[in-house]
Amino acid sequence: MWCTDRVMGRVSIHMGLLLFCALVVMACAASGRDALEHSPRATFMHGAVRLDFFRPFAVAWVRITDKYDRTVFFQKYGKFEQKHLQMPLAWEPDATYRIDIGTGKRTVVVSARSPKAETAGAAVHFGIPYAGREQPFSLEGERRHSENDYSAAMGSTVTGGLTLRHYGAKPAAYQVDIDLPEGLEIVEVPAGMQVSETGGGHRLGASARLAAPNQLTYFVFRVRLKTKTPLCCKARVIRRDAIGEACIDRTVNLFPMPLAEIRENVEMKRVFMPTSAKGLFDTKSRPDTLYFGPRIFRKLAHVLGTASLPKNNWSPFTHQTVHLRSTAKTPLSVLVTARITFRDSDQVPPRFLPPDHFTGKLKDKSVAIAATLAPQSVTRIIMPVFINSTPQPGVYGRHIHVYPMGNSLPIMREVRPLYVTRTDTTAVSVTLASFTLSIGGLVFLVVKFRGLIADMPVRHLVVISFFGAVTFAGINVPLRIFNSLICALFGPFSILITGFFNDLIYFSMIIALLRLIPRPGVVTLVFLVRYLLSGMMLGGFHVLDLLSMGTSLVLKEAALYASGITRKKDAFEWSFFNTLLTALLLGAADAAINATSVYLHVIFYRLYFADWYIFLSILFNGFVYTGIGVFFGRRFSNTLKMVQE
Amino acid sequence: MEKKSYTHGSVFSRIDPRAKILVLLYASTLSVLLDSFYALATMGILCFTAVLFSGLPAKKIAWICLAAGLVTWGTMFSQAIFYFGEPRTVLFNLVRLDTPVLGWITGEMNVYREGLYHGAIQSLRFSAMMVLGMALCWSTDTRGLMQGLLGIRMPYILSFMTVTALRFLPGIIQEAEMVRRAWKVRGMALFSLNPFRMAANWVIFVRPVFINGYRKTVILSLSLQSRAFSPFSDHSRRDMPPMTKGTRFVCWLGFAGVFGLLAVKIMYWLYIGGIYYNSALRGVYRVCRFYV
Numbered sequence: 033m034w035c036t037d038r039v040m041g042r043v044s045i046h047m048g049l050l051l052f053c054a055l056v057v058m059a060c061a062a063s064g065r066d067a068l069e070h071s072p073r074a075t076f077m078h079g080a081v082r083l084d085f086f087r088p089f090a091v092a093w094v095r096i097t098d099k100y101d102r103t104v105f106f107q108k109y110g111k112f113e114q115k116h117l118q119m120p121l122a123w124e125p126d127a128t129y130r131i132d133i134g135t136g137k138r139t140v141v142v143s144a145r146s147p148k149a150e151t152a153g154a155a156v157h158f159g160i161p162y163a164g165r166e167q168p169f170s171l172e173g174e175r176r177h178s179e180n181d182y183s184a185a186m187g188s189t190v191t192g193g194l195t196l197r198h199y200g201a202k203p204a205a206y207q208v209d210i211d212l213p214e215g216l217e218i219v220e221v222p223a224g225m226q227v228s229e230t231g232g233g234h235r236l237g238a239s240a241r242l243a244a245p246n247q248l249t250y251f252v253f254r255v256r257l258k259t260k261t262p263l264c265c266k267a268r269v270i271r272r273d274a275i276g277e278a279c280i281d282r283t284v285n286l287f288p289m290p291l292a293e294i295r296e297n298v299e300m301k302r303v304f305m306p307t308s309a310k311g312l313f314d315t316k317s318r319p320d321t322l323y324f325g326p327r328i329f330r331k332l333a334h335v336l337g338t339a340s341l342p343k344n345n346w347s348p349f350t351h352q353t354v355h356l357r358s359t360a361k362t363p364l365s366v367l368v369t370a371r372i373t374f375r376d377s378d379q380v381p382p383r384f385l386p387p388d389h390f391t392g393k394l395k396d397k398s399v400a401i402a403a404t405l406a407p408q409s410v411t412r413i414i415m416p417v418f419i420n421s422t423p424q425p426g427v428y429g430r431h432i433h434v435y436p437m438g439n440s441l442p443i444m445r446e447v448r449p450l451y452v453t454r455t456d457t458t459a460v461s462v463t464l465a466s467f468t469l470s471i472g473g474l475v476f477l478v479v480k481f482r483g484l485i486a487d488m489p490v491r492h493l494v495v496i497s498f499f500g501a502v503t504f505a506g507i508n509v510p511l512r513i514f515n516s517l518i519c520a521l522f523g524p525f526s527i528l529i530t531g532f533f534n535d536l537i538y539f540s541m542i543i544a545l546l547r548l549i550p551r552p553g554v555v556t557l558v559f560l561v562r563y564l565l566s567g568m569m570l571g572g573f574h575v576l577d578l579l580s581m582g583t584s585l586v587l588k589e590a591a592l593y594a595s596g597i598t599r600k601k602d603a604f605e606w607s608f609f610n611t612l613l614t615a616l617l618l619g620a621a622d623a624a625i626n627a628t629s630v631y632l633h634v635i636f637y638r639l640y641f642a643d644w645y646i647f648l649s650i651l652f653n654g655f656v657y658t659g660i661g662v663f664f665g666r667r668f669s670n671t672l673k674m675v676q677e
Numbered sequence: 678m679e680k681k682s683y684t685h686g687s688v689f690s691r692i693d694p695r696a697k698i699l700v701l702l703y704a705s706t707l708s709v710l711l712d713s714f715y716a717l718a719t720m721g722i723l724c725f726t727a728v729l730f731s732g733l734p735a736k737k738i739a740w741i742c743l744a745a746g747l748v749t750w751g752t753m754f755s756q757a758i759f760y761f762g763e764p765r766t767v768l769f770n771l772v773r774l775d776t777p778v779l780g781w782i783t784g785e786m787n788v789y790r791e792g793l794y795h796g797a798i799q800s801l802r803f804s805a806m807m808v809l810g811m812a813l814c815w816s817t818d819t820r821g822l823m824q825g826l827l828g829i830r831m832p833y834i835l836s837f838m839t840v841t842a843l844r845f846l847p848g849i850i851q852e853a854e855m856v857r858r859a860w861k862v863r864g865m866a867l868f869s870l871n872p873f874r875m876a877a878n879w880v881i882f883v884r885p886v887f888i889n890g891y892r893k894t895v896i897l898s899l900s901l902q903s904r905a906f907s908p909f910s911d912h913s914r915r916d917m918p919p920m921t922k923g924t925r926f927v928c929w930l931g932f933a934g935v936f937g938l939l940a941v942k943i944m945y946w947l948y949i950g951g952i953y954y955n956s957a958l959r960g961v962y963r964v965c966r967f968y969v
Contacts, residue, residue, distance in 0.1 A: 108956060315966070316949055325950050333952045427763055451763040485834055490906070491898035493834070496691075497841035498894045504842065504884060505849050516744050519751030524758055526751070537879060544887070546763075557838065564839040568822045572810055573698060575705040636709045638799055639752075640759040642790070644783045660873070668880050670889075675888050 053346050064171035074131055074144035076198045077245065078155075081105075081121045081144070083131070088113040092136040099127050109557030125149050138454045144184045150659040152200030158210075159280035159404070160255065161365040161437035162193030170585055179283040181362045182404065184257055188438030189219055190365070194267055194282075195250040198242035208251060210236040216286075256436070257288045285437070287362045294436045295443040297360035301410055303432065303448050305352035309501045311414040314350070320430075321349065321451040324422050326460070346387050348416030353366075354432060358405035365437035366405060369398035370415045372450055384428070386418040402437070425454045461633040463579075468605060471584025477556070477585075484553035492558075499545045500561030506541070507533045508566045524645050527650055535657035536664070537624060543614075543665025544672055547606065552598040556585050576636055584625045591621035606666055615662035623654025689731040689816035694825025696924045697813045701933045704809050710935075710942050713968050717801040722882035724805040728812040741811050745804040752803065760792025766795075808911040819843060841897070848893060852886040939967060 034623045081096065090113050096105035105121050123129065131142040161184050184190045196206060212218065213233040221227055224239045240249050257263075260524045263286040271278045306314045306322060317323060358364050372384040380397040386677045399418065405411045415432075426448055436446040485493070511533050518526045542555060582624065592598045595614040604610065626649045633639045704724070710719050713957070728741055758771065772779050773784035827836050860882070862865065867882055869875040920928070945965035947953040 080788075245709055316962075329950045329952055333950070336953060425773045449764065481832060490901050491895070493838055494841055494894045494898040494901065495891070496846050498890055499836040500838065501845040501849055502883070502887065502890065503840035505846060505853070516747030516751055520747045520754065523751070523754035532875065557835075560835055560840050564826070564835065565842055567810075568814060568826075568839070569820055570811070570814065571903075573701050573705070574806060574810075575702050576709060638712070638795075640756060640761055640795070642759050642783070645759065650783075658940060664880050666876075668884065671884055671888060672891060675891055 038179050076146045081119050083117040093134040093230040095132040095479050099131045153272050154195040156180035156269050156280045158194045160192035160284050161190035177281045181285045183287040183289050183364050185291050185360045185436040185439040189256045190438035191254050193252045196248045204271050206240045207270040208238045209268045213263045215263045216255040222255040262287050288317045299357045301355040303356045306350035307353040311353040311412045324454045326455045349419040350417050351414050353414050355410050357410045361407050367402050369400045369415050369433045371398040371431050373429045373536040383421050383423040423452050425452050459631040459634045463635045466583040466628045469586045470579050473586035475583040496557045500558050503562045504565040512570050529648050531653035531657045535653050538660040539658050539661030540665040543662050546597050546667040547669035550597050550601045555588050583628050587621040591617040611666050615659040619655040619658040622658040623650040626653045686766040692703040693920050693924045694821040695828040698825050699928050703935045706935050708806050714798050721801040728808050729883035731812045731816050748804050749800040752800035753793050756796030757788045765789040765791045793957045852889050
């Protein structure tokens with residue numbers, strides 16, 4: 033009975049769990065459908081269409097077709113969740129548009145009819161401090177009334193501004209009035225703007241007539257904050273056209289704040305580079321790194337139409353994005369500057385100088401972006417990075433400063449590294465040359481192999497085999513046993529020890545063999561026999577051997593042929609001069625082989641080598657050991673010659 | 678000195694030698710292609726697993742592990758010094774700029790922490806290949822490997838020469854041992870800190886080995902000629918039986934896998950180099966970036 037109860041209890045628990053899981057799955061499925069079950073709302077705006085989703089939704093792509101079924105807009109999106117989507121579109125009045133929204137799995141179709149006529153109106157943005165450009169397609173500017181909060185450092189001089197964009201095909205006259213309270217002292221007003229005194233402050237007045245659609249005008253002034261109390265600034269724009277009159281009001285509540293309070297409320301969360309113009313990290317790049325590929329690749333990309341050639345000085349090469357977090361209860365207006373300097377100095381390298389157009393009057397050659405930090409949230413500030421020619425590889429410093437608007441003292445300084453990397457053209461060139469040589473050598477070997485050995489007596493083949501065995505036993509076996517230990521103990525200096533076996537002893541034996549059989553192809557055969565023995569006895573077959581082996585054989589055979597040993601054959605005189613020439617030519621060939629080996633490791637095994645190491649490798653393993661090896665080989669071969677005779 | 682397989686009866690020793698050579702070539706291609714730490718580590722683990730299940734004696738496995746450990750440390754050591762990627766953290770200084778001679782040659786030489794990591798990761802390429810190569814080599818006798826090489830179209834003349842070289846090895850070792858004993862009796866040392874002295878010693882050491890060996894080559898070649906043997910004639914070669922269907926399938930599967938990975942990697946390199954981008958391949962790029 034007790035058992036049955038326990039079993040029943042377990043069953044009920046399992047059933048409960050199953051039911052819970054089923055509910056969770058159903059809830060998840062239901063929540064996944066919600067966003068598109070309620071069709072998104074399409075709103076036609078000036079030069080754009082806006083889609084409003086029921087909740088943030090991942091859109092894969094959007095296509096808009098007109099009444100003639102022509103695609104007038106198509107854009108792929110990165111499946112980032114967004115609640116609103118604004119798409120630029122020069123729509124025609126009183127027309128039906130079909131909007132296809134793809135999610136990757138299915139497509140939702142929305143039909144929307146544009147207004148009968150493009151509504152006339154105006155977008156007005158007013159700010160003190162004026163901390164940003166008018167957002168394209170923004171609905172905010174078209175509201176009749178709006179009220180925003182701004183802040184600025186106490187006692188600072190800030191720039192205020194009002195931008196006015198005219199919508200509609202017909203001209204309109206605009207009257208702009210800006211009321212500034214007593215606590216603001218006017219420092220500078222643009223020409224043509226009238227200043228008059230009102231009961232408790234000043235009024236700035238101006239008028240303009242705008243006729244072209246989307247025409248933009250702006251009014252900029254500078255004021256100084258004299259008080260510690262909040263200030264209320266108002267702007268009124270009256271629009272008059274043939275139809276009638278419209279009034280647009282903007283109110284700015286300006287909160288003067290002590291510098292220390294601004295500093296406490298701003299925090300730099302993250303800095304990304306390189307990013308897109310929208311502030312998204314370029315995932316194909318390494319963080320804080322700018323990579324400059326070979327010029328030939330850039331040209332190839334241009335030919336293929338996948339990338340443009342280096343842009344002009346006026347457009348950003350890339351961007352960096354700063355995430356600033358504000359804990360203040362009111363928006364904070366800040367100026368963020370960034371400049372790239374040498375690592376150890378404060379100077380901006382000429383290749384990172386931003387164009388004057390963007391530097392404005394800043395003295396420190398910075399890029400400056402004004403931004404308003406929304407209260408208690410993170411604001412993304414995207415800053416362009418200008419490069420006018422390919423910089424030298426190395427480490428640079430990115431100095432990012434944050435200033436409160438109207439103040440010259442930064443509240444935050446951040447220095448981040450910038451790594452500039454380039455393709456190692458030497459390594460690539462050497463690898464390509466090695467590849468070409470190997471292919472050439474391989475083709476030559478395939479075509480001429482039979483010819484090389486055709487008239488070779490069996491005795492020669494046996495002698496070559498013997499030398500192959502000796503080189504294997506005298507070089508490969510000790511190296512296989514001790515190489516790892518030598519490398520572990522001596523690190524980069526191990527080449528000086530391994531080179532003794534690899535070059536000095538090897539060339540001694542090769543020269544001794546060539547003294548006996550001075551024929552082309554002998555070195556190749558010894559090498560191949562040694563390689564096969566090594567592969568079979570010690571397990572060393574590698575796909576890259578084709579590359580290194582091909583280069584090595586071609587260069588050695590060429591050096592021996594040039595020195596006259598395999599060209600003159602038995603007529604070659606082993607005089608001191610001829611031996612020296614052989615040593616030099618073989619040394620040069622071996623230097624090239626050593627360099628190739630190092631660079632193949634750099635390219636294919638992603639290893640780093642210092643220049644001095646490459647130099648040591650070329651000098652000692654290439655010239656010194658090879659040269660000594662050639663002379664020792666000549667001396668050693670005298671005995672063998674005696675035995676042969 | 679013909680090398681015998683150490684793994685009689687194990688799965689490894691039963692695999693067709695041609696398939697073993699092909700697997701080795703595929704693995705070596707992968708060791709060059711792979712970049713991700715996870716992929717390299719997976720390859721390393723697979724290679725070590727192959728060694729563990731190869732049926733090799735424990736002593737051999739221990740030797741392989743020691744060699745792999747030394748290779749890893751050697752690579753870490755050199756990369757810790759040579760690393761010039763960024764960021765990098767100096768652990769300690771080896772050579773200062775004002776150090777006499779060495780400072781002039783090498784400049785400031787530091788040991789970098791990131792270089793040690795980089796070396797450890799990159800050494801997986803070498804150690805994995807070394808381990809697999811040794812496992813495959815030691816689990817196959819020389820004759821089998823030679824037949825395998827012939828099976829993948831190696832010229833017969835090379836096979837003949839390699840076998841001949843193999844036959845010389847015991848004699849060479851015997852001669853070298855005799856000379857070593859003679860040197861020992863006379864109180865002579867082969868190794869010296871002076872490279873010229875050491876090279877001269879080496880030449881003196883190998884001279885008798887060479888002369889005796891060379892004499893034997895004359896005898897062997899005369900013996901071969903007297904039997905009218907010619908390595909150039911086709912009737913000297915023995916054909917290998919064809920691979921089984923299963924082995925052939927595995928070889929082709931490996932080829933397709935490696936070739937596919939190469940194609941994927943090329944697409945990724947084209948994207949990284951800014952030469953070709955296709956949004957339909959975003960998944961491929963992502964996989965390549967994080968896992969390949």
